Amino acid sequence: DLTGVTRFINSKYYNKSFEEGGLEDNSIWKVDPEYKAALESALNNMDHDTPVETYVFSKETIKQMKQYVETHGIGNSKEPDALNNFYNLFLAPNKK
Incomplete structure (x- = not known):
């Protein structure tokens, strides 16, 4: 559940x-x-302001991220590669 x-x-x-x-x-x-x-x-x-990684998202990207989760579920709950696809679509391009 x-x-x-x-x-x-x-x-x-x-x-x-x-x-x-x-x-x-x-x-x-x-x-x-x-x-x-x-x-x-x-x-x-x-x-301590010592992040391992930092990402910066626009409001539009956040909106797209929320839509992705709504469609594909949280993590890999609906699809085995959803989390990896989420990373490639939203995190990798926005890494600072």
């Missing part, structure tokens, strides 16, 4: 309760060690 609430999280809210803007207790970003480590690393990079 892929239902749930999508949250954009930053270090300010990471350790807060779901009701205060944090993640749900059963969020994969809290319970899976690999996901948790990846998120904590990303938050640390954001806090």
